[in-house]
Amino acid sequence: MDMQLSFLGAAHNVTGSSYCLEANSLRLLVDCGLYQERDLKNRNWDPFPVRPDTLAAVLLTHAHLDHSGLLPKLVRDGFSGQIVCTDATADIARIMLLDSASIQEEDAELKSKRHQRENRAGPYPELPLYTTADANKCISLLSPVSYGATVPLGDGITATFHDAGHVLGSAMIKVAVAREGETRTVVFCGDIGRWNKPILRDPTLFSEADYVLVESTYGTTVHEDAETVGNRLEEIVNSTVRARGNVVVPSFALERSQEVLFHLNKLLMARRIPNIMVFLDSPMAVRITDVFERHPDLYDRDMTQLVSSGHSPFDFPGLTLVRTREQSKAVNNIAGSAVIIAGSGMCTGGRIKHHLTRNISRPECTILFVGYQAAGTLGRLLVDGISEVRILGEQYQVKARIETINGLSAHADRDELLRWLSGLKKPPRQVFVVHGEPETIPQFADFLREKTGWKISAPEYGDKVALE
Numbered sequence: 001m002d003m004q005l006s007f008l009g010a011a012h013n014v015t016g017s018s019y020c021l022e023a024n025s026l027r028l029l030v031d032c033g034l035y036q037e038r039d040l041k042n043r044n045w046d047p048f049p050v051r052p053d054t055l056a057a058v059l060l061t062h063a064h065l066d067h068s069g070l071l072p073k074l075v076r077d078g079f080s081g082q083i084v085c086t087d088a089t090a091d092i093a094r095i096m097l098l099d100s101a102s103i104q105e106e107d108a109e110l111k112s113k114r115h116q117r118e119n120r121a122g123p124y125p126e127l128p129l130y131t132t133a134d135a136n137k138c139i140s141l142l143s144p145v146s147y148g149a150t151v152p153l154g155d156g157i158t159a160t161f162h163d164a165g166h167v168l169g170s171a172m173i174k175v176a177v178a179r180e181g182e183t184r185t186v187v188f189c190g191d192i193g194r195w196n197k198p199i200l201r202d203p204t205l206f207s208e209a210d211y212v213l214v215e216s217t218y219g220t221t222v223h224e225d226a227e228t229v230g231n232r233l234e235e236i237v238n239s240t241v242r243a244r245g246n247v248v249v250p251s252f253a254l255e256r257s258q259e260v261l262f263h264l265n266k267l268l269m270a271r272r273i274p275n276i277m278v279f280l281d282s283p284m285a286v287r288i289t290d291v292f293e294r295h296p297d298l299y300d301r302d303m304t305q306l307v308s309s310g311h312s313p314f315d316f317p318g319l320t321l322v323r324t325r326e327q328s329k330a331v332n333n334i335a336g337s338a339v340i341i342a343g344s345g346m347c348t349g350g351r352i353k354h355h356l357t358r359n360i361s362r363p364e365c366t367i368l369f370v371g372y373q374a375a376g377t378l379g380r381l382l383v384d385g386i387s388e389v390r391i392l393g394e395q396y397q398v399k400a401r402i403e404t405i406n407g408l409s410a411h412a413d414r415d416e417l418l419r420w421l422s423g424l425k426k427p428p429r430q431v432f433v434v435h436g437e438p439e440t441i442p443q444f445a446d447f448l449r450e451k452t453g454w455k456i457s458a459p460e461y462g463d464k465v466a467l468e
């Protein structure tokens with residue numbers, strides 16, 4: 001079989017997912033992600049390693065920007081085929097890619113003003129990486145399919161999308177290549193979700209595949225379980241309410257915000273926390289929550305039952321999905337305690353900054369982190385215990401309680417990754433470990449070798465491997 005797989009991103013690092021499969025006469029790209037690690041961001045500006053106009057199609061596993069965020073640039077640079085993804089991924093990608101384009105445009109403008117003021121030139125061009133017009137053109141190429149449908153891509157190649165249980169619409173993609181009576185399959189795992197995660201179904205298991213790409217974000221970690229999350233949230237809300245403070249939750253717009261609402265709703269229904277007001281104050285999270293409500297077909301059994309019995313986590317007594325600026329301002333005037341969920345998740349921008357200025361110096365309040373905080377962000381400074389911070393140009397004493405709940409991760413941990421691979425009934429020809437930190441990848445590859453005895457490899461950035 002004449003087939004080649006190139007590793008064009010998320011190889012010995014976490015972001016910038018992109019793989020190129022060349023088979024029969026076609027060249028396909030799986031994911032086209034933005035680099036977000038500080039020391040790899042320059043790759044966003046490099047020309048694509050494959051010519052965009054030579055690609056027959058792009059297959060997109062899910063809407064997170066580290067998998068989708070360079071698509072507008074790919075289209076601007078000449079790609080004009082279909083971007084195949086699930087319906088929900090298309091709905092969410094529309095929101096996220098337009099938001100990303102406007103951030104790129106704002107960044108370029110700010111940088112240009114700063115350089116003018118300082119009378120110097122920076123290392124990168126002061127142009128946006130891509131514009132809103134590029135994003136709109138890219139969005140017009142999104143070609144939604146359902147889970148389980150076999151998508152013909154031409155010349156004996158098909159793709160099937162399966163639920164990955166990571167975020168709404170997320171998929172693992174199985175590509176089948178047929179030639180001269182033989183067939184080979186490659187499973188691109190995207191990001192692997194978790195079992196018994198709120199709202200979503202469990203990750204799909206594959207009983208057979210010739211080649212498998214497995215992510216390894218948490219390849220050396222074991223997570224807290226869902227029960228611990230509920231208990232911790234209960235304790236934090238109750239103690240903050242007793243102190244008459246607010247719980248301020250910096251949160252990511254996709255999945256994390258909806259899961260926090262899910263847990264709060266469950267605690268309220270069980271009367272484990274008092275009836276308090278809950279605000280989701282993030283325009284993007286609210287729009288994405290609307291997408292969740294439009295796709296009840298993707299819910300797991302527990303979520304389906306909740307919604308059909310009138311207890312939707314997106315519509316419970318006390319919950320406000322903040323849609324207008326006036327509503328957002330009104331959050332400041334509430335009497336008594338409230339839970340305020342706002343973006344951005346690492347406090348790098350968005351309405352969370354305003355809520356922090358009003359709550360961070362009040363010892364009765366709690367700032368609750370529910371996701372990973374990258375080095376150098378305001379969120380990380382707070383988690384690390386800084387005593388004074390500058391927010392929106394003013395200094396603030398940090399007097400609020402700072403808490404973190406780690407168990408809300410959307411990624412499988414080490415044991416769940418092994419559980420996913422254990423679905424395979426016979427050894428694949430090769431497993432490629434991707435999408436992990438440089439220290440994690442070799443450790444996780446060793447762990448898999450020891451547990452399975454299979455051929456496990458960990459490709460470097462730019463490697464091209466022949467698949468037999």
Ligand SMILES: [Zn+2]
Nearest residue numbers: 062064166191
């Ligand atoms: Zn993801």
